Amino acid sequence: MKKSNIYFLLFVFGLLLNACTYDFIAEEELPPVDPTVTISFSTQIIPIFDAKCIACHKPGGTAPDLTATNAYNSIKNMNLANTTAPETSLIYTYPNPTSTMHTWKKYSAAEAQLVLTWIQQGAKNN
Ligand code: HEC
Structure with a gap:
């Protein structure tokens, strides 16, 4: 495999990894509001x-x-x-x-x- 191809694969992999991390953080920001627990x-x-x-x-x-x-x-x-x-x-x-x-x-x-x-x-x- 050409060296440039390896770099390209690493780049794509990096993007994927980034995308996952980002989703994860966005998910975490969503409220864990449990409607059965009284809000004050x-x-x-x-x-x-x-x-x-x-x-x-x-x-x-x-x-x-x-x-x-x-x-x-x-x-x-x-x-x-x-x-x-x-x-x-x-x-x-x-x-x-x-x-x-x-x-x-x-x-x-x-x-x-x-x-x-x-x-x-x-x-x-x-
Ligand atoms: C930078 C100033 C500013 C901030 C900060 C602000 N508001 Fe307002 N708000 C206004 C102005 C000016 C109006 C009236 C004009 C309009 O309807 O947009 C208004 C209107 C409203 C109304 C409608 C009231 C009516 O007469 O029906 C509500 C409800 C409201 N604001 C809630 C909030 C809440 C909740 C926050 C905080 C998350 C907030 N505002 C932050 C300036 C602000």
């Missing part, structure tokens, strides 16, 4: 708002106010969580990574999944 609004949802949303959604800023003390009431009062049709909830759809709206900021796929599960579990202030 205060310890799992609020931290997402803190990290990604309150720069704009704060008292005196753009509604809804998503700061820790006001987030639950804002979501309730603005009807952003629909427990009868969770997938239509604005708090889930609006900053969803697959949505074309709200280009300001998006959830990661894992965060969106957490928010959806929280709504499916009744959108509780827990």
